[in-house]
Amino acid sequence: xxxxxxxxxxxxxxxxxxxxxxxxxxxxxxxxxxxxxxxxxxxxxxxxxxxxxxxxxxxxxxxxxxxxxxxxxxxxxxxxxxxxxxxxxxxxxxxxxxxxxxxxxxxxxxxxxxxxxxxxxxxxxxxxxxxxxxxxxxxxxxxxxxxxxxxxxxxxxxxxxxxxxxxxxxxxxxxxxxxxxxxxxxxxxxxxxxxxxxxxxxxxxxxxxxxxxxxxxxxxxxxxxxxxxxxxxxxxxxxxxxxxxxxxxxxxxxxxxxxxxxxxxxxxxxxxxxxxxxxxxxxxxxxxxxxxxxxxxxxxxxxxxxxxxxxxxxxxxxxxxxxxxxxxxxxxxxxxxxxxxxxxxxxxxxxxxxxxxxxxxxxxxx
Numbered sequence: 001x002x003x004x005x006x007x008x009x010x011x012x013x014x015x016x017x018x019x020x021x022x023x024x025x026x027x028x029x030x031x032x033x034x035x036x037x038x039x040x041x042x043x044x045x046x047x048x049x050x051x052x053x054x055x056x057x058x059x060x061x062x063x064x065x066x067x068x069x070x071x072x073x074x075x076x077x078x079x080x081x082x083x084x085x086x087x088x089x090x091x092x093x094x095x096x097x098x099x100x101x102x103x104x105x106x107x108x109x110x111x112x113x114x115x116x117x118x119x120x121x122x123x124x125x126x127x128x129x130x131x132x133x134x135x136x137x138x139x140x141x142x143x144x145x146x147x148x149x150x151x152x153x154x155x156x157x158x159x160x161x162x163x164x165x166x167x168x169x170x171x172x173x174x175x176x177x178x179x180x181x182x183x184x185x186x187x188x189x190x191x192x193x194x195x196x197x198x199x200x201x202x203x204x205x206x207x208x209x210x211x212x213x214x215x216x217x218x219x220x221x222x223x224x225x226x227x228x229x230x231x232x233x234x235x236x237x238x239x240x241x242x243x244x245x246x247x248x249x250x251x252x253x254x255x256x257x258x259x260x261x262x263x264x265x266x267x268x269x270x271x272x273x274x275x276x277x278x279x280x281x282x283x284x285x286x287x288x289x290x291x292x293x294x295x296x297x298x299x300x301x302x303x304x305x306x307x308x309x310x311x312x313x314x315x316x317x318x319x320x321x322x323x324x325x326x327x328x329x330x331x332x333x334x335x336x337x338x339x340x341x342x343x344x345x346x347x348x349x350x351x352x353x354x355x356x357x358x359x360x361x362x363x364x365x366x
Contacts, residue, residue, distance in 0.1 A: 002029035003064060003154040003187040005050060010059035012045055012211075019045050021211040023059070032181050032188045034202035036195060038234075042211040043191045047157050050189065051080045063154060079148035080157040083164055085140040087132040087147075093119075094128040097146045104151070118146045121183060122176075138169045145180070155187040163192070174200055195235055199223070207231050229359040232284045232352060238316055241285045241326045244356065247277040256283060256346070261322030263301055265346045272353075280356035287316060289350035290328035292335070293343040300343035305335050319344055 005027040012020035019042045027033050035043040048054040050061060052073030061069045068076050087096050094115055101111045119125045122142045132140055141161060148156060162173040178201055181188050192198055198205050199219045207214040207222060207230075215227040226232035226240075233239045244259045254272060255264030275281060293300055303319040303326075310332065317328045317335050319342060326344070335342065353362040 004029050004062075005155060005187060005189070006060075006062040006065075007046070007050070008060040008062070010046070010049065010061070011057045012042075012049065012054065013057050019211050020049070020056070023211075023213055025206060025213065025216065027187060027189060029187055030185050032178075032190065032201060032203045033206055034190045034192060034198040034204075035206045035208060036192060036198040036234075037208035039193060041208040043206075043208050044159055046208070047080075047159055047189060047191050050155075051078050051157050052076050053080070077154045078157060079151070079153035079155070080159065081141075081144050081148050081161045083160040085132070085137075085144045087140060087143055089132050091131070092128065093124065093130055093132070093135070093143050096132070096143055097128075097150050100147060100151050114150050115146075118150045121180065122146050136169075137165045138173055141165065141173060142176070145177075149180075149184065149186075153186075155189065156181075158188065158190040160192055161190075162197070163194070170197075177201065195237065199235075205235075207234065209234075225361075226284070226352065227361055229282070229284070229354050232354070232361075236286060238287050238327050238329075240352070241283075241287065241290065242354070243283050243285075243324050243326070245281055245283045247272065247275070247281065256351075258283075258322050258324045258326075260324055261301070265301065266299055267348045267351070275353055275362055281362065282354045282356045284352035284354055285326070285346055286350060287327045287329040289347040290319075290326050291345045291347060292317065292319070292328050292330055293345070296343055297345075300345045303342055303344045305338055305340045305342060307338060308335055317342075 007023055007025045010020050010023040023046060035046065037043045045054055049056050052071060056069055060067050097115045097118060098111050101114060119128055124139060124142050127135065127139060162170045165173060174197060190201060202219055204216055204218055205222050206216050209230050215222055215231045222231055222235050229242060233242060246257045246259060248255055248257060248264065254267050254269050256267050257264035301321055303321045305317055306320050306325060307318040309316040315330050315332055315334060317330050318325050319328060321344060355362055
């Protein structure tokens, strides 16, 4: 089944509060879209509007080219999975999955075939006779997904479906959901505030903030080419370093000086092509592009470590340059402790520049 979903200029108000603002998005058939943003940004309201659980105040919602915003939820042929499992406690797993099919008066033999097939796909065939109280959280969510998928809906909508699970189960369920999507080939829209889920699951990520669409792109696009400061600092952990800078010249070479620092980092002119040197510019640089050394070098600046976060596979080291602090990613144990002098350089290839007033990306350095 191929299903395209299109949102055109969607507007939604709750009283005097506009929660969705001029929202436009086209979701291709078979695509796995993840809507990512902070709590209250409008992503769940957008999902519920697609499902028909919320009405919109203006705009169009189209499924396979047909407007559906005036149709009831039950007439849109869309399934939704919530964070709460919402299983019927008095029914077995088999009966929970079969419930939506019985509501359509499907024949008993066809129901049995459909339930057993979806249970096989979800690897819960051995649980069909159990009640929800005997299941783990991960198994209950599998049952909830099975109940949604068993009637083969046009699209699957998921609202933070694994948010209530512990870390290990979330990791397992991410892999299960992705595997299921690939196997079923359904059009899927998934809401989360967890960027790890977004990066690992999505064909494209839709980033929202304050009811507005900020950026749409493949996971690597939103990470490597953030459209604005919000995206730059929302995607990635630790967040991107952002520092106000002055662009000047020293010894006939262009350099980037962090405000409050007497010395700067040498950047080639090519890295700053198109950047106005008298404009209010912020530098964005991810921790992996902040390069630390124990050896003094002409192209490195002296800095002092102020904090170290050991994370097992690597450390996050804070260094103070002038009045500003940058976070660097290093190998484990690279810095022994706080207060140690190190030498810092920045990778111009991984630098980003933003307009300090609008927050918009000026251009990624080449």
